[in-house]
Amino acid sequence: MSAAPPDNDVLRARGIVKSHHGTPALRGVTLAVQEGEILAVTGARGCGKSTLLGCLSAQLPVDDGEIWFNSAPVHTLSRARREKLRRERFGYVGPEPHLVPELTARENVALPLLFAGAGHRAAHAAATEWLERLDIADYAGHRPAALVQSLRQRVAVARALAPMPTVLFADDPTAALHSDEREQVLRILASAARSHRITLVLATHDPEQARHADRTVVLVDGRLDPTAAAPAAAASPAVAAGR
Numbered sequence: 656m657s658a659a660p661p662d663n664d665v666l667r668a669r670g671i672v673k674s675h676h677g678t679p680a681l682r683g684v685t686l687a688v689q690e691g692e693i694l695a696v697t698g699a700r701g702c703g704k705s706t707l708l709g710c711l712s713a714q715l716p717v718d719d720g721e722i723w724f725n726s727a728p729v730h731t732l733s734r735a736r737r738e739k740l741r742r743e744r745f746g747y748v749g750p751e752p753h754l755v756p757e758l759t760a761r762e763n764v765a766l767p768l769l770f771a772g773a774g775h776r777a778a779h780a781a782a783t784e785w786l787e788r789l790d791i792a793d794y795a796g797h798r799p800a801a802l803v804q805s806l807r808q809r810v811a812v813a814r815a816l817a818p819m820p821t822v823l824f825a826d827d828p829t830a831a832l833h834s835d836e837r838e839q840v841l842r843i844l845a846s847a848a849r850s851h852r853i854t855l856v857l858a859t860h861d862p863e864q865a866r867h868a869d870r871t872v873v874l875v876d877g878r879l880d881p882t883a884a885a886p887a888a889a890a891s892p893a894v895a896a897g898r
């Protein structure tokens with residue numbers, strides 16, 4: 656087994672390989688994400704972005720290669736330990752909001768805090784703050800069915816950020832929105848992550864959205880395109896080298 660990654664890399668993948676029922680999705684991906692960094696993963700549909708986020712976020716076990724979260728190996732964890740890691744340290748926003756329909760926006764945002772053991776009053780106070788930060792406090796008492804899709808997605812973003820995950824994974828979070836709403840949701844997501852120093856790994860098929868990121872990597876048929884990687888000026892030499 657290789658040595659643990661340097662301290663400033665919150666996440667690091669080495670040579671990860673993953674197939675779905677025999678169909679190769681990742682063919683040896685090596686990358687590092689620094690603490691507080693916003694990394695965009697772009698590429699054409701089907702190039703492996705969701706699979707990469709699934710592996711990095713410990714949802715999918717890798718077939719080969721290594722994934723490290725801080726100094727802890729993720730690739731050797733049992734399913735139960737991966738679930739615990741996801742619950743305690745990672746957040747996830749997908750293309751669809753998937754809110755609990757019976758609960759109000761505030762109750763949806765409070766839910767992960769209650770699951771994590773917060774008291775009712777504290778969870779609801781924190782949920783209200785996050786709705787304010789995402790500019791949707793006026794809708795705190797609305798149920799999802801009473802909200803348009805872009806507002807539902809902002810509630811989902813608030814719900815993912817509220818537990819203050821170390822890393823937030825956002826898989827094409829604006830795919831289901833109209834073009835004028837995409838920019839707004841992306842801007843809010845990126846600025847909330849930045850101001851709370853939450854590392855953000857953003858998958859998007861829209862290269863335009865990658866400008867919210869510090870750095871962009873491009874997947875082509877399950878491999879990183881070495882000619883397209885654009886390291887941020889602040890990235891360490893190790894990260895810039897993709898080691």
Ligand SMILES: Nc1ncnc2c1ncn2[C@@H]1O[C@H](COP(=O)(O)OP(=O)(O)OP(=O)(O)O)[C@@H](O)[C@H]1O
Pocket residue numbers: 675676678679680698699700701702703704705706707860
């Ligand atoms: N559950 C699955 N079963 C079988 N094949 C899958 C599965 N999930 C993904 N694939 C295949 O793996 C490859 C990578 O898919 P993936 O969803 O990771 O790409 P993507 O870049 O996120 O695509 P999109 O932009 O369309 O979401 C594709 O060929 C896809 O068809």
